[in-house]
Structures are given as structure tokens and as C-alpha cells.
Amino acid sequence: MNDPSPEELTRLHHLTRLVREHNDRYHRQDDPTITDHAYDRLFGELVELEARWPHLADPDSPTRRVGAKPLEQFASLPHGRPMLSLSNRFTPQDVTDFDRQVVEGLGIAEPVDYHADPKLDGLAINLTYVHGVLESAATRGDGLAGEDVTLQIRTIPVVPLKLLGDQHPHKMEIRGEAFIPLAPFAKMNAQLQRQGEKTFVNPRNAAAGTIRQLDPRITARRPLTLFCYGLGLVEGWILPPTHAQMIQQLAQWGLPVCPEGGVVWGVDGCMDYYSAMAARRHDLPYEIDGVVYKVNRITWQEQLGFRHRDPRWATAHKFPAMEVATVVVAIDVQVGRTGALTPVARLTPVQVGGVEVTNATLHNFEEMARKDVRPGDTVLIRRAGDVIPEVVRVLPQAAPSTSRPPPIPCPSHCPTCGAPVVKPEHETVARCSGGLACPDQRREAIQHFASRRAMDIEGLGEKGCALLLQSGLVATVADLYQLKRYRDHMITLERLGEKSVDNLLAAIDRSRERHLERFLFALGIRDVGEHTATTLARHFGNLEALMAASPDDLLEVAEVGPVVAAHVSVFFSAPHHREMVRQLLEIPQTHWATAAETNLPGEKKPLANQTVVITGTLASMTREQAKTRLETLGAKVSSSVSKKTHFLVAGEDPGSKLQKARNFGVKILDETALLHMLSGP
Numbered sequence: 001m002n003d004p005s006p007e008e009l010t011r012l013h014h015l016t017r018l019v020r021e022h023n024d025r026y027h028r029q030d031d032p033t034i035t036d037h038a039y040d041r042l043f044g045e046l047v048e049l050e051a052r053w054p055h056l057a058d059p060d061s062p063t064r065r066v067g068a069k070p071l072e073q074f075a076s077l078p079h080g081r082p083m084l085s086l087s088n089r090f091t092p093q094d095v096t097d098f099d100r101q102v103v104e105g106l107g108i109a110e111p112v113d114y115h116a117d118p119k120l121d122g123l124a125i126n127l128t129y130v131h132g133v134l135e136s137a138a139t140r141g142d143g144l145a146g147e148d149v150t151l152q153i154r155t156i157p158v159v160p161l162k163l164l165g166d167q168h169p170h171k172m173e174i175r176g177e178a179f180i181p182l183a184p185f186a187k188m189n190a191q192l193q194r195q196g197e198k199t200f201v202n203p204r205n206a207a208a209g210t211i212r213q214l215d216p217r218i219t220a221r222r223p224l225t226l227f228c229y230g231l232g233l234v235e236g237w238i239l240p241p242t243h244a245q246m247i248q249q250l251a252q253w254g255l256p257v258c259p260e261g262g263v264v265w266g267v268d269g270c271m272d273y274y275s276a277m278a279a280r281r282h283d284l285p286y287e288i289d290g291v292v293y294k295v296n297r298i299t300w301q302e303q304l305g306f307r308h309r310d311p312r313w314a315t316a317h318k319f320p321a322m323e324v325a326t327v328v329v330a331i332d333v334q335v336g337r338t339g340a341l342t343p344v345a346r347l348t349p350v351q352v353g354g355v356e357v358t359n360a361t362l363h364n365f366e367e368m369a370r371k372d373v374r375p376g377d378t379v380l381i382r383r384a385g386d387v388i389p390e391v392v393r394v395l396p397q398a399a400p401s402t403s404r405p406p407p408i409p410c411p412s413h414c415p416t417c418g419a420p421v422v423k424p425e426h427e428t429v430a431r432c433s434g435g436l437a438c439p440d441q442r443r444e445a446i447q448h449f450a451s452r453r454a455m456d457i458e459g460l461g462e463k464g465c466a467l468l469l470q471s472g473l474v475a476t477v478a479d480l481y482q483l484k485r486y487r488d489h490m491i492t493l494e495r496l497g498e499k500s501v502d503n504l505l506a507a508i509d510r511s512r513e514r515h516l517e518r519f520l521f522a523l524g525i526r527d528v529g530e531h532t533a534t535t536l537a538r539h540f541g542n543l544e545a546l547m548a549a550s551p552d553d554l555l556e557v558a559e560v561g562p563v564v565a566a567h568v569s570v571f572f573s574a575p576h577h578r579e580m581v582r583q584l585l586e587i588p589q590t591h592w593a594t595a596a597e598t599n600l601p602g603e604k605k606p607l608a609n610q611t612v613v614i615t616g617t618l619a620s621m622t623r624e625q626a627k628t629r630l631e632t633l634g635a636k637v638s639s640s641v642s643k644k645t646h647f648l649v650a651g652e653d654p655g656s657k658l659q660k661a662r663n664f665g666v667k668i669l670d671e672t673a674l675l676h677m678l679s680g681p
């Protein structure tokens with residue numbers, strides 16, 4: 001073997017220091033300064049150099065340790081068996097290599113059975129049970145000893161303090177991942193923001209910050225949960241022959257395990273599992289950053305053993321990163337339908353989670369100032385699910401800070417219409433005061449009105465709205481319903497053929513059948529989302545009654561607070577809104593009835609008091625349409641499956657809700673059965 005060149009040797013030393021530093025920032029300070037992806041690359045390069053010159057590797061190299069030392073404030077707790085990490089794979093070739101190494105390591109010819117499950121993006125925890133009773137819980141720390149977080153972990157509702165059944169091992173370490181699911185994460189951050197406290201940039205940091213709370217009472221108030229995925233030290237129990245059976249036993253003892261895990265065969269099985277999870281990634285209620293394959297047979301796991309920091313019998317197959325670094329080319333200001341001014345970072349295009357991202361929101365000027373984002377900065381971009389990409393933070397700059405341009409201030413006048421910008425003291429958002437006189441607000445209002453969850457006017461998206469406004473044919477949503485008269489003129493418009501004009505006119509026509517609930521949501525009143533719109537529609541029954549309601553009348557409505565009441569009153573007292581609504585009410589054969597009103601008097605509600613959940617894609621209608629039709633029959637359509645769900649409607653490519661429904665023993669209907677039910681007896 002050749003000796004390293006001086007450059008290679010310097011690089012090896014430099015990488016050792018660098019990786020150690022980033023480990024510490026990530027694990028100990030919860031404040032990483034590079035992306036996971038960039039870290040993985042540095043780590044991979046270090047592993048490679050050390051493999052070429054093992055005798056030159058630092059005996060204390062970060063590749064042989066996992067994470068960093070425990071925080072001083074927590075007591076240190078040694079693990080009965082080291083808590084190791086996993087090697088990362090990114091490409092199909094990487095997975096093929098992993099499988100080949102397993103097959104060769106075992107000296108077998110048959111395809112290997114693997115246990116596959118999602119790689120949860122949280123914090124690794126070691127739970128120690130003695131005779132079935134939770135004795136302690138620790139973080140991973142440096143892999144040999146972690147922080148004693150027993151008091152914190154005991155606050156997690158799903159963690160059993162005593163295992164179910166009897167005949168437990170004398171002593172057993174259970175490894176799992178503590179995390180905060182997405183919906184509670186969003187809620188918790190919103191609450192922290194309202195209280196003027198620091199919010200978390202992602203669920204992983206939130207979980208880490210929550211577990212490392214010295215005061216367990218704070219931990220108890222945060223929505224932590226946990227899935228168990230493996231074992232450490234076990235005394236007084238003979239392990240079952242396979243990992244899958246072991247997981248099943250954990251579940252029988254009452255320990256929470258991920259419902260998505262299962263056995264797959266060979267590389268093909270692994271790849272299929274990966275694709276299936278990648279497709280469903282954004283439907284899951286929690287964040288995952290890949291999948292994990294583990295050799296299923298325990299004797300084979302033992303035979304394969306470990307290599308430095310990770311087992312040879314398991315690996316992580318990572319998804320494309322959801323957090324990526326790029327450069328801010330410029331910062332523009334967008335005006336939303338309620339006049340809100342949103343600074344938007346125009347970016348050097350990057351792939352984030354497999355999608356090209358060119359813009360990212362900075363939310364509002366206060367937020368932008370807090371993060372101190374300026375043109376030319378290198379920033380971390382994050383995409384979570386189908387949410388708009390956002391700028392997480394500025395990464396350390398290569399150039400000295402004096403060469404940065406000054407921060408961009410909040411404009412005093414709307415960049416589109418020139419109307420004064422207003423920002424009440426207690427609000428974070430600055431708004432254009434131009435109302436519907438502002439072309440941007442007008443376009444956004446029409447676009448929202450036509451959107452799928454509002455009036456669902458197919459074919460009237462961003463471009464269509466802009467075109468109709470430019471042509472002067474439409475100024476408010478009421479004008480949409482007069483468009484039929486201008487069919488011939490529309491056909492002459494650029495990019496609109498005869499067929500698309502007729503389709504659009506037909507779609508507008510169909511939207512007259514929407515219920516009051518949707519119509520109210522479509523009006524785009526501030527803070528009136530779908531749920532509030534439904535509450536208001538059911539309470540007032542028709543638009544005239546709602547428009548005539550005083551703020552006090554509105555406060556009578558359950559779930560309507562002073563803020564929403566004020567926004568509704570302000571909306572309906574503005575002359576331009578009153579005029580628009582008056583025109584809408586004059587449209588023939590349109591009454592924007594409530595869903596309840598559409599039922600004829602005396603008509604039966606066969607699904608009254610039944611809770612229904614819809615998942616997957618339906619061929620004959622959208623999910624929204626199915627929801628409305630089920631509601632017309634009296635059903636309550638919910639977004640999450642629970643024990644109380646009466647039945648689940650499962651279309652093509654159903655999400656995790658299907659598995660959950662099965663777990664709860666909830667009745668499952670396919671589309672044919674749904675259509676049968678909707679068509680009545």
C-alpha cells in the first residue's frame with residue numbers, strides 16, 4: 001500500500017477535526033451548521049481515507065464513536081451494550097453492495113430475508129427494563145454512555161412503565177427513537193410563537209430539545225412519542241429466531257413499534273419497500289429520512305457482527321435530503337390575497353427531496369430580520385411534505401460580513417399598487433392596505449376562490465387568473481359568472497383555445513352547486529379556514545344572515561373568538577366586498593345552500609353520527625367531492641383514523657391510514673362500495 005501524500009495526510013487530520021466538530025454541534029448543541037447531506041459526505045470521505053491507511057486513523061476518530069459526550073447537567077448512564085449507528089446508502093448500487101456483502105459474509109447462495117422499517121428522524125433512546133419495570137432511560141451520548149433522561153422519558157405516554165404480560169427478561173435494553181409527529185409539532189411551534197418563545201426549526205431539533213429539558217414538567221407538556229426498533233443487552237431471555245418475531249414480542253409487551261415495518265426478500269424486496277415508503281413519505285404523520293434494512297435472522301446477525309461504529313447486518317437507505325444549502329440570488333416581496341407582504345428568497349435552483357426548488361418563503365419581515373437573511377447569503381432550505389419550501393437559517397459565510405449588502409427593510413408602500421403598508425403593533429405581518437384595488441390581492445383572491453378546496457373551478461389556476469385579469473374581463477370573483485357572455489372574446493385570448501374556454505365555462509357553471517361552507521371559505525376572509533367556514537355556515541344557514549350578524553352575534557358561535565369575529569365583520573362591512581357579494585347573490589339558480597339544507601325535508605340521513613375517513617385517490621371523484629357527498633348523508637368526515645372511526649374509504653395508493661384502520665379493526669370500503677353507499681338503498 002502506498003503511503004499518503006502530504007496533502008492526503010493533512011486532509012485526513014482536517015476531516016477528523018471537522019467531523020468531530022460537526023458531531024458536537026449536531027448532537028450536543030442542537031445547532032448544526034451544515035446539512036445532513038454535507039455531513040454524510042465529509043463522514044464518507046473520512047471513512048474512505050481511514051480504510052486506505054488504517055494505521056494512520058486517529059484511535060479516537062469520530063468514525064469509531066457515535067455522537068458526542070453527554071451534557072454536563074445530566075448524570076451519565078453507561079449502556080449495557082454500546083449504542084451503535086448505521087452505515088448510510090443512497091443509490092440502488094449501494095443497496096446491491098450491502099446485500100452482496102451480507103450474502104458473502106454469510107457464505108450463502110439464497111436471497112436474504114430482511115426486516116425493513118422507516119428510519120425515524122428523532123433521537124435514539126435506550127430504555128432499560130428490569131423484570132418488566134422501566135428502570136432507566138438514556139440518550140445515545142457517545143455510544144458507550146448517554147445522558148440519564150429517565151424522568152423525561154417517563155413522561156411520554158406511549159412508554160410503558162411496566163410491561164404487559166409476565167415472564168419478562170431479568171434485564172433488557174430496548175432501543176427506540178423518540179420523536180414529535182408533524183401535526184403536534186406545528187401546533188406546538190405555533191403555541192411557542194404566541195408565547196413569544198423560541199420556535200424549533202424542525203421536529204428532530206424539537207424532540208432533542210424537549211428530551212434535554214432539565215425540567216421534566218416541560219417535557220411532559222410536549223407531544224413526544226416513541227417507536228422501539230431493537231435490543232441492546234438482554235439477560236434471562238432467549239431471543240426468538242427472527243428480528244420480526246422480536247418486534248412482535250415487544251408489541252405484545254405493550255411497547256410501541258412502528259406499524260410500517262415488515263419482512264422483505266433480497267435486494268428487490270428492499271428496493272420495492274424503499275419506493276413504496278418514498279411514495280408515502282409525505283402521508284405519514286411523522287418525518288422519516290429513509291428506511292432501514294436489518295438481516296431478519298438473529299443467528300445471521302450474530303454471524304455478521306460489527307465493523308467499528310455500525311453493524312454489518314443493518315444499513316440505512318436514505319431518501320434525498322429535505323434540507324439543502326443554496327444561495328439567495330434576490331429577495332422579492334409577494335402580496336397575498338389578504339394583503340400580507342411575504343418576502344420570498346429567489347434561489348440558485350437546488351434539488352430538495354427530489355423536487356427542484358427556486359423560491360423559498362421568508363414568512364414575514366420580522367422573521368427575515370430575525371434570521372438576518374440578505375441577498376448573496378448561503379442559506380439552508382427546507383421542504384417538509386407538500387409545504388412551501390422555507391429558509392431555515394443563514395449558513396456561515398465564506399466572505400467577511402462587511403461585504404454583505406444591507407438587510408432589506410419592510411417597504412412603506414405596496415410594491416405592486418403603491419398603497420400604504422400597515423402593520424399593527426401586536427402583529428408580525430405587514431399588509432398592503434389597497435384591498436381589491438391592488439392587482440396582486442385581486443389575482444390571489446380569485447385564485448383562492450377557484451382553488452380545489454374552495455369552489456374547485458378546474459382549469460382556473462395561477463396563469464388563467466392572471467390572463468383573465470389582464471384581459472379586463474374579470475375584476476372580481478363575481479365577474480366569473482358573467483364570463484359566458486364573452487365566450488367569443490375569450491377564444492381570441494392568447495393561450496386559450498375554444499375547447500379550454502368551453503371547459504372553463506362549464507367548470508365555472510358547476511361551481512354554482514357548491515355549498516355555503518365552501519363558498520364562505522372561498523371568499524378568503526382572514527382566519528376563516530375550512531373548519532371555521534363550516535361552523536359559520538351551519539350556525540347562520542345562509543349568507544344574508546351571516547352578513548347581517550354583529551360581532552356579538554358572531555361571538556355566540558362556538559369556536560369563534562374575537563379575532564375571527566372581527567375579521568368577518570370587517571370583511572362584510574367593506575363596500576367593495578358587499579358589492580361583490582351582492583353580485584354573487586344575483587346569479588340565477590345559485591343559492592350557495594349549506595350541505596345540510598340540500599337534503600329535502602324528511603329525508604333520512606343514513607350515515608348520521610358515523611365517522612368516516614377517506615384515503616388514497618378515487619377514480620370517479622375527488623376526495624373533496626366524496627367528503628361533501630358523505631356529509632350530505634350525515635357522516636362526519638375526519639382526517640385521521642382512530643378506534644372510533646366507523647369506516648375507511650380506501651382509493652388507489654392508500655396512505656398509512658389503511659394500515660392504521662386495519663390495526664384498529666375499522667371496516668374498509670373500496671370505491672365500488674362507496675359508490676353503492678352514495679347511490680342509496
Ligand code: IVH
Nearest residue numbers: 084085086117118119120124177229292311
Ligand atoms: S436500527 C445497531 N432502526 O438511526 C443498529 N435505527 O443512523 C441500530 N434510527 O442510532 C439502529 N430509525 O437513532 C434503527 N428503524 C430504525 C431507526 C433507527 C431511526 C436511528 C437510530 C440510530 C440511527 C443510525
